[in-house]
Amino acid sequence: MKQILLHARLFDGNQFHAGKAVTLDEGLIDAIVDQHGSVGGYELHDLTGLVLAPGFVDTQVNGGGGVMLDGETSLEGLETITDAHRCFGTTTMLPTLISDQWPAMQHVSDLIKQAHRHWGENSSLAAIKGVHFEGPYLNTARKGVHLGSNIRPVDEGALDLLSHPDLGVRLITVAPEKVGPAFVRDLTKRGALVSAGHTAGSYQDIALALRNGLRGFTHLYNAMSPLGSREPGVVGAALDDEASWCGMIVDGFHVHPASMRLAIKSKPRGKIFLVTDAMASVGAKDKSFMLNDQTIQAKDGKCQLNDSTLAGSDLDMIGAVRNVVELLGLPLSEALRMASSYPAAFMRMDTSLGSVAPGFVADLVAFDPVGWRVKHTWINGYHRAH
Known part of the structure; x- marks a missing residue:
């Protein structure tokens, strides 16, 4: 199933974004989209209060x-x-x-x-x-x-x-x-x-x-x-x-x-x-x-x-x-x-890792920027809560 990651403060590898969501599909980052709108058909991850960044x-x-x-x-x-x-x-x-x-x-x-x-x-x-x-x-x-x-x-x-x-x-x-x-x-x-x-x-x-x-x-x-x-x-x-x-x-x-x-x-x-x-x-x-x-x-x-x-x-x-x-x-x-x-x-892998961008591998981390605690990770799009 496709996944959508919502309500995080997104760092895409270059800059921070507010009001954006990230969609994942088949182990890859599919798109960065505005958060408003329908999320039907997606497995939803609410990342309120967290920073979402490249793994x-x-x-x-x-x-x-x-x-x-x-x-x-x-x-x-x-x-x-x-x-x-x-x-x-x-x-x-x-x-x-x-x-x-x-x-x-x-x-x-x-x-x-x-x-x-x-x-x-x-x-x-x-x-x-x-x-x-x-x-x-x-x-x-x-x-x-x-x-x-x-x-x-x-x-x-x-x-x-x-x-x-x-x-x-x-x-x-x-x-x-x-x-x-x-x-x-x-x-x-x-x-x-x-x-x-x-x-x-x-x-x-x-x-x-x-x-x-x-x-x-x-x-x-x-x-x-x-x-x-x-x-x-x-x-x-x-x-x-x-x-x-x-x-x-x-x-x-x-x-x-x-x-x-x-x-x-x-x-x-x-x-x-x-x-x-x-x-x-x-x-x-x-x-x-x-x-x-x-x-x-x-x-x-x-x-x-x-x-x-x-x-x-x-x-x-x-x-x-x-x-x-x-x-x-x-x-x-x-x-x-x-x-x-x-x-x-x-490592010569910067065309597939290290950024949150369409086509990159869905390797991601979501963490609490106050307590420095990792709350979620994705490897090849596979999610784990911590």
């Missing part, structure tokens, strides 16, 4: 609902992760595998291919548009919570596994100084998105990688060489380059608000987007979980090891949107773009 897009989701993505995750476990994040407005995600051994990488590759067979169903698995391999081809000098013994030179067969087209969107985080420009170039030629992260590279290392297709930077500022007066480092290269994108964890712990504001001012508009880097604790009752035989505790919104090392985040996307507004002082419209249209552009 959130998160390119870095390590886990959720008590489950981490790893070499033992089942399809049901993957759905638990997507369900957990859907409750916070995420309608598109890239499940993210933290540096692991080759069998785990193969398992996750097979798992994502299985998930894509459920894309058209009324399942949160439809949120999965690809996969993010964060490592293992990183620099141990900037490994963060990644297990050092898993970080290694490029495996034989890695190019084929990481760039397989059946995975959908393929995002690969590497340390460019460790893998070399040819690997970046080869992944790019095969359609993968290559991002720099967990890297101790120099400005020159990154400049070379950018010339060979490097598209972005994974969690800007974190686990990368900092900006200095004589050596701009990875951060300096990221901020200096106008064409690349940067994901940023806006939780108030990973990066100081002033540093985040400086980055947003430095890059062209649209080139910085929100990521959660979320761990199993998001959407879970138990805020303690295991990673590589280490206990991680989420407390007061922060995930950390016993030695206080940050270990991913307990951030969700509606929380990140709130923080952009309340912590960084940016307008809600820009916060919503950072959560939807900007990451969709990074």
Whole structure:
């Protein structure tokens, strides 16, 4: 049945509208219409008091609902992760595998291919548009919570596994100084998105990688060489380059608000987007979980090891949107773009995601702008109340 979404304050990805309704049909946005008139033949959703916006897009989701993505995750476990994040407005995600051994990488590759067979169903698995391999081809000098013994030179067969087209969107985080420009170039030629992260590279290392297709930077500022007066480092290269994108964890712990504001001012508009880097604790009752035989505790919104090392985040996307507004002082419209249209552009999916417009996929979120609570989501037009 066709659906009509009424009485919301509509943000279409560009601007806010009052007095408009949105109609959905066959998993797509059909039209934006005036609210008055007949609504016969439609399943009606009254969204009084809510903001209706494009669904959130998160390119870095390590886990959720008590489950981490790893070499033992089942399809049901993957759905638990997507369900957990859907409750916070995420309608598109890239499940993210933290540096692991080759069998785990193969398992996750097979798992994502299985998930894509459920894309058209009324399942949160439809949120999965690809996969993010964060490592293992990183620099141990900037490994963060990644297990050092898993970080290694490029495996034989890695190019084929990481760039397989059946995975959908393929995002690969590497340390460019460790893998070399040819690997970046080869992944790019095969359609993968290559991002720099967990890297101790120099400005020159990154400049070379950018010339060979490097598209972005994974969690800007974190686990990368900092900006200095004589050596701009990875951060300096990221901020200096106008064409690349940067994901940023806006939780108030990973990066100081002033540093985040400086980055947003430095890059062209649209080139910085929100990521959660979320761990199993998001959407879970138990805020303690295991990673590589280490206990991680989420407390007061922060995930950390016993030695206080940050270990991913307990951030969700509606929380990140709130923080952009309340912590960084940016307008809600820009916060919503950072959560939807900007990451969709990074993923090369901005012709179908990130806007409320006729012909776009009906991936939507409706939330309370006062309490920052997600009340409804639609994925491929399938509705769920929260």
